[in-house]
Amino acid sequence: MTDATQEAVSEPGVLSRTWRVLSASPTGLIGFVLVALIVGSAIFAPWIVPYDPAAIMTGPRMAPPSAEHWLGTDNIGRDTFSRVIAGGRIAMLVAAASLAAALSIGLLLGLIAGLGPRWLDNILLLIFDALRSFPTIVFGLAVVTIIGPSLFTVMLVVAITSVPIYARIVRTQTMALKNAEFILAERAMGVGTPRLLFVHVLPNVLGPLLILASMDVPLVIATEAGLSFLGMGVRPPTPSWGVILNDGYNFIRNSPWPVIGGSIPIILVTLGFTFMGEALRDIFDPKLRKAG
Amino acid sequence: MLLYTSQRLVLSVVIVMVAVSILTLMLHVVPGDPAVMILGPRATPELIEQTREAMGLDKPLPVQIVTFFGNILRGDLGQDVFTGREVSQIVFEQLPYTLILISVSILWAAVLGIALGCYSALRRNTWLDTLTGVLSVGTISIPAFVMALYSVLVFAVWLQWLPAIGAGEGFWDGATHLILPSFAIGVSWVGYVSRIVRASMLEVMGQPHVRMARAYGLPDGWITRSHILKIAVQPAVTLIGTGVAHLFSAAVFVEVIFARPGIGALIVQAVNERNYPIVLGAVLVTTGIIVLATLISDLVIAWLDPRQREDM
Amino acid sequence: MVSSVATEPDRQTEGGAEPLVRIDGLSVDFATPRGAIHALRDITLDVPKGKVLGLVGESGCGKSTLAYSLIGLLAENARIAGGRIDMDGQNLAHLRPREWRALRGRRISMIFQDPMTSLNPVTTIGQQMMDIQYREKGGRAEKRARAIEFLEQVQLPDAASKLDAYPHQLSGGMRQRVCIAMALLTRPDLLIADEPTTALDATLEMQIVTLLRELQEKFGCSVLFVSHHLGTVAELCDEVAVMYAGEVVERGDVAQVFRDPCHPYTQALFECDPARIREATRRLPTIPGTLPDLRRPPAGCAFRARCPKAFERCKTEHPPLYDAGGGQAARCHLNDPAEDRA
Numbered sequence: 001m002t003d004a005t006q007e008a009v010s011e012p013g014v015l016s017r018t019w020r021v022l023s024a025s026p027t028g029l030i031g032f033v034l035v036a037l038i039v040g041s042a043i044f045a046p047w048i049v050p051y052d053p054a055a056i057m058t059g060p061r062m063a064p065p066s067a068e069h070w071l072g073t074d075n076i077g078r079d080t081f082s083r084v085i086a087g088g089r090i091a092m093l094v095a096a097a098s099l100a101a102a103l104s105i106g107l108l109l110g111l112i113a114g115l116g117p118r119w120l121d122n123i124l125l126l127i128f129d130a131l132r133s134f135p136t137i138v139f140g141l142a143v144v145t146i147i148g149p150s151l152f153t154v155m156l157v158v159a160i161t162s163v164p165i166y167a168r169i170v171r172t173q174t175m176a177l178k179n180a181e182f183i184l185a186e187r188a189m190g191v192g193t194p195r196l197l198f199v200h201v202l203p204n205v206l207g208p209l210l211i212l213a214s215m216d217v218p219l220v221i222a223t224e225a226g227l228s229f230l231g232m233g234v235r236p237p238t239p240s241w242g243v244i245l246n247d248g249y250n251f252i253r254n255s256p257w258p259v260i261g262g263s264i265p266i267i268l269v270t271l272g273f274t275f276m277g278e279a280l281r282d283i284f285d286p287k288l289r290k291a292g
Numbered sequence: 293m294l295l296y297t298s299q300r301l302v303l304s305v306v307i308v309m310v311a312v313s314i315l316t317l318m319l320h321v322v323p324g325d326p327a328v329m330i331l332g333p334r335a336t337p338e339l340i341e342q343t344r345e346a347m348g349l350d351k352p353l354p355v356q357i358v359t360f361f362g363n364i365l366r367g368d369l370g371q372d373v374f375t376g377r378e379v380s381q382i383v384f385e386q387l388p389y390t391l392i393l394i395s396v397s398i399l400w401a402a403v404l405g406i407a408l409g410c411y412s413a414l415r416r417n418t419w420l421d422t423l424t425g426v427l428s429v430g431t432i433s434i435p436a437f438v439m440a441l442y443s444v445l446v447f448a449v450w451l452q453w454l455p456a457i458g459a460g461e462g463f464w465d466g467a468t469h470l471i472l473p474s475f476a477i478g479v480s481w482v483g484y485v486s487r488i489v490r491a492s493m494l495e496v497m498g499q500p501h502v503r504m505a506r507a508y509g510l511p512d513g514w515i516t517r518s519h520i521l522k523i524a525v526q527p528a529v530t531l532i533g534t535g536v537a538h539l540f541s542a543a544v545f546v547e548v549i550f551a552r553p554g555i556g557a558l559i560v561q562a563v564n565e566r567n568y569p570i571v572l573g574a575v576l577v578t579t580g581i582i583v584l585a586t587l588i589s590d591l592v593i594a595w596l597d598p599r600q601r602e603d604m
Numbered sequence: 605m606v607s608s609v610a611t612e613p614d615r616q617t618e619g620g621a622e623p624l625v626r627i628d629g630l631s632v633d634f635a636t637p638r639g640a641i642h643a644l645r646d647i648t649l650d651v652p653k654g655k656v657l658g659l660v661g662e663s664g665c666g667k668s669t670l671a672y673s674l675i676g677l678l679a680e681n682a683r684i685a686g687g688r689i690d691m692d693g694q695n696l697a698h699l700r701p702r703e704w705r706a707l708r709g710r711r712i713s714m715i716f717q718d719p720m721t722s723l724n725p726v727t728t729i730g731q732q733m734m735d736i737q738y739r740e741k742g743g744r745a746e747k748r749a750r751a752i753e754f755l756e757q758v759q760l761p762d763a764a765s766k767l768d769a770y771p772h773q774l775s776g777g778m779r780q781r782v783c784i785a786m787a788l789l790t791r792p793d794l795l796i797a798d799e800p801t802t803a804l805d806a807t808l809e810m811q812i813v814t815l816l817r818e819l820q821e822k823f824g825c826s827v828l829f830v831s832h833h834l835g836t837v838a839e840l841c842d843e844v845a846v847m848y849a850g851e852v853v854e855r856g857d858v859a860q861v862f863r864d865p866c867h868p869y870t871q872a873l874f875e876c877d878p879a880r881i882r883e884a885t886r887r888l889p890t891i892p893g894t895l896p897d898l899r900r901p902p903a904g905c906a907f908r909a910r911c912p913k914a915f916e917r918c919k920t921e922h923p924p925l926y927d928a929g930g931g932q933a934a935r936c937h938l939n940d941p942a943e944d945r946a
Contacts, residue, residue: 126306126307126310127310127314129307129310130307130308130310130311130314131311131314132537133307133308133311133537133579133582133583133586134311134537134575134579134582135537135538135539135540135541135544135578135582136537136538136541137540137541137544137545138540138541138544138556138559138574138575138578139575141544141559141560141563141571142315142318142559142563142571142572142575143318144563145562145563145566145567145568145571146318146568218433222435222437225435225437226435226437226541226545229437229545230544230545230548230560231564232560232563245437245438245441248441249441249444249549252441252444252445252449253449256445256449256450259441259442259445260445263434263438263441263442266434266435266438267433267434267438270432270433270434270435271429271433274429274432274433499721500716500717500718500721500722501721501722501723501724501725503677503716504714504716504722504723504724504783505724506677506708507675507677507708507709507713507714507716508708508709508713508735508736508786508790509704509705509706509707509708509709509710509739510709510735510736510738511705514735514738518724518727518735519724519727522726523725523726596726597725597726598725598726598770598772599725599726599770599772
């Protein structure tokens with residue numbers, strides 16, 4: 001009953017705020033458009049690519065952009081545009097899978113830290129701090145030494161290094177809510193912990209988390225591209241933006257086009273998700289502005 | 293103050309120990325013989341046995357961790373699997389290159405970023421403020437390794453102004469070899485720092501004590517320095533302190549792309565050789581430096597702001 | 605205009621002493637995205653030499669804006685739209701930043717509302733008190749000694765040791781004492797105090813007010829005391845100006861205005877002052893209604909909409925300040941000798 005009325009009240013608010021935020025700054029709109037394009041091209045990649053991303057000698061080697069090859073070709077004549085689109089699919093897959101894993105684990109550990117006994121909270125905090133003190137790439141390289149380079153390794157590295165951030169936020173929110181008056185009142189009326197979690201804590205925590213996660217997408221993609229660039233992530237011949245850049249780097253004195261073609265999507269993804277995240281944050285949770 | 297510092301120091305050591313334990317544990321959590329995994333496909337049975345003994349892998353896990361920490365405290369990071377050289381020696385040979393690289397990068401970026409942030413806050417909506425804002429968003433959006441590739445492309449391949457390979461010899465040669473790499477690492481930090489300094493300057497400028505300083509006719513430059521900047525620079529210090537981890541990540545790419553020596557290049561090479569003791573040693577030292585940097589930034593803030601000394 | 609000059613009471617308050625500051629027809633606008641707010645309109649007021657002038661009114665009436673325009677610290681979007689502020693032959697309304705800097709901390713100084721945030725949190729009290737003496741000659745030891753001397757003047761216990769303290773180590777009352785010491789240290793001719801006791805509790809408030817009175821008598825400076833607390837104004841001030849919606853609606857000698865308020869707004873203020881309520885009542889009286897929109901100030905009397913005594917003339921004709929005798933003046937048609945007092 002209260003939930004329904006709340007929703008009815010908040011709906012026009014969100015719509016008008018969306019309108020206000022998007023009309024105040026065009027960057028938010030640009031962000032949404034870019035993200036839509038990127039996600040769309042990742043989903044429909046197999047139907048968009050003009051050439052088989054793995055096919056060699058689709059044209060001359062290291063050709064500059066042309067009507068046939070929008071972003072030119074690489075050292076063995078593969079079409080860079082097709083490889084960039086196919087690489088986007090990999091990047092989005094890594095981002096979606098690893099962030100989903102990080103969010104669920106972070107949520108769980110954050111709730112445990114927030115609601116559990118103090119000693120457990122302290123131990124978890126210490127582990128979070130320890131994980132955060134690793135540089136992502138250096139930690140990733142260490143993991144690669146142990147389990148070898150693969151798509152899964154990349155996702156594992158991203159998930160592990162992102163968990164502490166989300167867990168900390170969930171923990172703070174949970175602790176704040178734990179002592180909120182309405183929670184204490186419900187507790188006094190005998191409402192059980194699981195119910196409290198699902199009705200109050202989760203809805204309050206999930207929104208900010210998703211917004212933060214969307215702003216973390218560029219970081220994940222840079223990590224994937226970076227590890228793949230070093231040859232420690234996605235292995236060739238699977239097309240990844242990092243792999244394209246590595247091929248381009250090896251022949252940088254012959255042709256700049258693979259490097260340029262491989263880097264454009266990384267920059268666009270970063271801009272797109274950052275702008276979108278900022279707009280989402282302004283629309284749904286102006287308070288995050290300070291916290292972030 | 294002293295108590296606070298020692299508490300932080302102890303906590304830092306604990307964090308490094310936990311961090312290292314996580315890495316060591318990972319080696320054992322993964323199914324299979326750690327010695328085989330470390331040595332990879334090149335391993336002969338004798339080498340495996342030798343490694344297992346040298347690294348104490350045949351002993352129970354708790355014993356291993358205890359001896360491992362004991363060794364670390366004595367400055368012993370183990371031996372290189374293949375050459376038998378001391379890992380600590382190898383790591384500390386490469387460390388100075390990386391430290392110089394990231395210090396130079398963050399130094400120019402912080403100085404320029406603070407200056408631009410100050411200017412933007414004091415002269416809002418001028419063309420330089422707008423340009424700084426746009427460029428900040430642009431540079432922040434480009435990962436360090438992409439920036440490094442473009443630096444090579446533009447300044448070394450097309451314009452051929454600057455050397456792009458190696459660390460150079462002697463002071464001047466070394467300095468010219470530092471320009472492109474430190475540009476690639478630092479440029480996005482100019483954006484981060486200027487944005488955060490601009491925002492916090494604007495916040496502090498609105499505080500009553502600044503108005504009070506004006507009410508006493510103190511010169512503007514003086515107010516900016518001792519009443520505004522001294523407070524407004526704090527978030528930038530924290531940002532840089534916690535950002536040292538990112539600097540090390542960036543250094544890995546930059547060292548590979550510019551073929552520079554350094555701890556990042558060492559790690560990449562060791563990973564390729566599956567030389568786990570070197571990887572672990574390098575990660576340990578890096579993590580230690582990162583935790584130290586966070587500690588130093590906290591101390592700098594405590595030095596800048598007496599309120600923080602008591603809160604902590 | 606001609607008629608208003610004719611009804612304008614004699615500017616000179618009591619005995620014909622030359623005032624320190626003459627404010628004449630001052631208007632201040634604030635630029636906002638939805639049009640200019642006319643925050644101060646046609647303010648004419650004297651700050652008498654060596655006396656305390658109180659400035660009272662509800663929040664938002666423009667009393668702080670008036671105080672800030674006397675020290676040139678108006679917000680960035682504020683603009684002096686007209687009028688003059690004369691102090692020793694200098695018109696403060698159109699000073700350059702450099703000229704302002706020469707006056708501030710020398711001839712004019714200010715005490716702010718919130719002592720918790722008015723002091724630089726990252727610098728010691730001593731350093732801040734020496735900083736404001738930057739124009740003075742003399743070495744560090746001399747300036748330090750002066751700082752201690754003034755901290756003793758404001759009865760701060762253990763003054764010398766407080767020099768090495770940071771603001772957050774002192775209580776609110778102590779900090780306000782430090783602010784007063786700093787303001788007096790510069791030996792100003794005009795001290796502006798913008799609600800200096802609002803953030804303090806009642807006991808401290810009385811202490812600070814008593815201290816201000818003593819020190820004002822000792823140093824002989826003029827004080828502009830901004831407050832919404834009538835009790836402190838009665839305690840501290842010699843003269844009072846009541847502000848409403850960006851105008852001075854009544855001014856005069858404190859005792860006289862408090863005894864016989866001429867403007868219905870002043871009367872309403874007194875009725876709402878909890879300290880003055882004599883009969884037992886269940887609820888605190890308030891003035892019904894709200895301030896007019898200062899983007900479009902009403903054509904007639906600004907208080908008309910809330911005034912129990914408003915009549916036809918108040919709707920159309922903007923009242924001038926009518927002389928009510930003995931230096932008292934009120935911006936209400938009921939004081940027009942031509943109007944039959946109801």
